[in-house]
Amino acid sequence: MDSFDAIVVGSGPAATFAAVGLSGRRVLMLDVGFDAPRDSHLRGNLYDLKQTQDDLFEPLIGQQFESLHNLHQPAISLKLKSPYMSYIARDARRLTPIVGDPFGGVVSLARGGLANAWGAGVFRYTDRDLAGFPITAADLAPAFDEVTARMGVSGVNGDDLEQYFERDDRLQPPIRLSSIFDDMLHRYERAKENFRKARVAIGRSRLAVITEPRDGRSPYAYENLEFFRPHDPGIYTPAYTVNELIASGAIEYRDRRLVLRYVERDEVVEVEARNLDSGAIEVSRARMLCLAAGALNTTRIVLASNGDYETRLPLLDNPMACIPLLDLSRIGGALQTRDTSLAQLNLVAEEEGGRLAQGSMYGTTGPLRSDFLFELPLSARGNRVWAKYVAPATAFLMLFYSRDPDPWSSVQLRASGELDVRLAPEPPHALEAVLIRLFRRIGFVSHGAMIQRPPMGSALHFAGTLPMSVQPRRYHTDRDGRLAGTTRVHIVDGACLPRLPAKNATLTIMANALRIGRHLAATLA
Amino acid sequence: MTDLAAEARYLHAALFAQEVDPAIVERYVDAHRRLFAGEPPSPLVATIIERRLDAEAIEYALRRRKAGRELTRKFQILCYLAEARAAYQHEFFNRKERRGGAILALVAAAMRSAWKLVKGEALARRHGLL
Numbered sequence: 001m002d003s004f005d006a007i008v009v010g011s012g013p014a015a016t017f018a019a020v021g022l023s024g025r026r027v028l029m030l031d032v033g034f035d036a037p038r039d040s041h042l043r044g045n046l047y048d049l050k051q052t053q054d055d056l057f058e059p060l061i062g063q064q065f066e067s068l069h070n071l072h073q074p075a076i077s078l079k080l081k082s083p084y085m086s087y088i089a090r091d092a093r094r095l096t097p098i099v100g101d102p103f104g105g106v107v108s109l110a111r112g113g114l115a116n117a118w119g120a121g122v123f124r125y126t127d128r129d130l131a132g133f134p135i136t137a138a139d140l141a142p143a144f145d146e147v148t149a150r151m152g153v154s155g156v157n158g159d160d161l162e163q164y165f166e167r168d169d170r171l172q173p174p175i176r177l178s179s180i181f182d183d184m185l186h187r188y189e190r191a192k193e194n195f196r197k198a199r200v201a202i203g204r205s206r207l208a209v210i211t212e213p214r215d216g217r218s219p220y221a222y223e224n225l226e227f228f229r230p231h232d233p234g235i236y237t238p239a240y241t242v243n244e245l246i247a248s249g250a251i252e253y254r255d256r257r258l259v260l261r262y263v264e265r266d267e268v269v270e271v272e273a274r275n276l277d278s279g280a281i282e283v284s285r286a287r288m289l290c291l292a293a294g295a296l297n298t299t300r301i302v303l304a305s306n307g308d309y310e311t312r313l314p315l316l317d318n319p320m321a322c323i324p325l326l327d328l329s330r331i332g333g334a335l336q337t338r339d340t341s342l343a344q345l346n347l348v349a350e351e352e353g354g355r356l357a358q359g360s361m362y363g364t365t366g367p368l369r370s371d372f373l374f375e376l377p378l379s380a381r382g383n384r385v386w387a388k389y390v391a392p393a394t395a396f397l398m399l400f401y402s403r404d405p406d407p408w409s410s411v412q413l414r415a416s417g418e419l420d421v422r423l424a425p426e427p428p429h430a431l432e433a434v435l436i437r438l439f440r441r442i443g444f445v446s447h448g449a450m451i452q453r454p455p456m457g458s459a460l461h462f463a464g465t466l467p468m469s470v471q472p473r474r475y476h477t478d479r480d481g482r483l484a485g486t487t488r489v490h491i492v493d494g495a496c497l498p499r500l501p502a503k504n505a506t507l508t509i510m511a512n513a514l515r516i517g518r519h520l521a522a523t524l525a
Numbered sequence: 526m527t528d529l530a531a532e533a534r535y536l537h538a539a540l541f542a543q544e545v546d547p548a549i550v551e552r553y554v555d556a557h558r559r560l561f562a563g564e565p566p567s568p569l570v571a572t573i574i575e576r577r578l579d580a581e582a583i584e585y586a587l588r589r590r591k592a593g594r595e596l597t598r599k600f601q602i603l604c605y606l607a608e609a610r611a612a613y614q615h616e617f618f619n620r621k622e623r624r625g626g627a628i629l630a631l632v633a634a635a636m637r638s639a640w641k642l643v644k645g646e647a648l649a650r651r652h653g654l655l
Contacts, residue, residue: 072561379634
């Protein structure tokens with residue numbers, strides 16, 4: 001049986017940076033690791049292709065009708081269902097079943113995890129965000145710098161969001177705004193006093209997207225293919241770093257392994273994984289184990305290892321509300337074909353009680369029109385007219401709210417192997433009416449009745465099941481992610497976050513995993 | 526399967542003014558074979574086609590009542606298949622500035638939708654589709 005210094009489970013954002021932190025040690029990465037199809041024949045701009053290619057059935061709909069997924073299966077994110085992107089959620093429901101109603105979530109067993117389809121928004125947690133954590137922003141600062149340097153981040157310093165996002169002197173120039181968001185930002189600047197009084201600030205997004213060449217990657221090219229083409233070179237995904245670690249020999253990577261459980265022995269921890277090709281159970285040994293399979297699957301492994309089918313552990317995910325904002329003066333405007341479906345602007349709002357809400361603003365050029373045609377208010381043909389002329393005049397503000405543990409939101413492993421997930425619904429926030437009023441003042445119309453509330457779990461920001469605490473008790477972790485009652489098991493993904501601020505946690509999870517990885521590397525030395 | 530092809534042609538005519546693309550009919554049938562093989566035929570859709578009723582009007586009326594899900598789904602399938610074809614791009618996207626034309630088109634679409642709603646309600650009641 002092989003023996004390693006450390007085993008890292010998974011290959012998403014946390015696993016990747018835990019492995020980076022463990023560099024210099026003998027590291028085994030165990031992963032299911034489904035990869036993108038090799039023959040994704042999609043080059044150029046989506047809207048040029050739509051005009052020049054007679055038939056885009058294969059890349060847009062798929063020989064297996066992958067894009068029709070939400071018509072016959074529980075709905076998943078539009079970014080996860082197109083033919084070349086569907087590998088990201090491939091077989092996750094079969095191999096790692098989750099039950100819960102209503103539950104809009106999904107997990108990934110792909111190399112790079114759900115971050116293969118992420119919005120690439122990167123936000124540093126500040127000390128304000130880290131209230132209740134046993135670590136501070138100063139503990140994370142070196143890791144934040146190292147992660148952002150490795151990924152490449154674009155954005156601006158000095159705008160109204162700097163106080164929330166913090167200064168970063170290594171930013172590349174921000175992505176180009178499409179005209180609707182350029183207009184929105186200018187109008188905001190002119191009406192800023194109204195927004196300031198309401199404690200709302202708007203500014204440019206911070207994205208793990210490069211706008212200048214870097215490390216052999218070409219800059220983002222505004223091809224509108226984020227929903228259809230994996231591995232856009234301009235958008236960072238942890239899969240790039242995993243591939244580098246494999247190529248450099250920094251890790252031994254074994255894919256098609258589904259980790260089931262671990263057992264601690266005197267000097268080592270043994271990890272059992274099912275080989276998905278042979279069906280055999282394989283056992284690997286190491287001095288340390290870093291669980292980073294994503295909060296839900298990490299929790300599954302911990303509970304299975306304890307044979308615990310009774311305990312309900314807390315679960316967090318950011319509640320969401322989606323507010324459409326319509327600029328009437330743009331109705332009938334021409335489609336912008338050199339555009340992006342990434343978040344172009346961000347918004348931070350302070351709610352009563354001082355809690356922050358974070359918003360990301362998106363255009364409509366990314367998904368297929370057919371994805372939302374029948375959500376519109378007119379008859380089928382009328383909706384097509386609406387989509388043709390009104391969609392380019394519409395922006396979507398996706399609001400994310402913070403979440404603390406509550407008695408209902410929890411997860412339990414059933415003896416049948418399913419994770420039973422519950423997430424308490426979020427009531428509407430007064431902030432939504434405030435935002436609608438503010439945006440109306442700058443020419444963007446909306447109404448409370450138009451707000452969409454995706455089912456809980458749709459944010460895919462699962463966290464909080466095995467929280468870090470100062471005095472860890474059972475199923476808690478210490479500040480270095482070590483699981484209480486174990487000596488060699490470390491939780492390095494979102495499972496160890498004790499609460500979930502409104503800001504997307506991915507960058508903080510990466511930085512925390514890197515910090516823990518470095519700590520373990522030093523311990524192992 | 527001939528029935529599904531006829532169904533595709535009939536529903537396509539309700540959605541689009543142009544002649545149906547044979548590839549869309551073929552894929553519509555294939556999508557049903559692959560994704561909905563276990564589902565029994567929809568009496569609602571069968572009635573609409575057999576009696577040559579206004580499918581767009583009935584779909585709209587039922588959708589407003591959160592009913593007729595299978596009919597909406599068939600419309601959606603046709604829209605997805607059409608959106609992947611170059612010949613249908615003008616149905617979904619506007620590539621030129623058409624401010625005035627867009628307003629007129631939207632007003633016409635709203636008035637037409639109102640008429641379709643009334644008609645769909647009446648048809649659904651008369652033919653027992655509710």
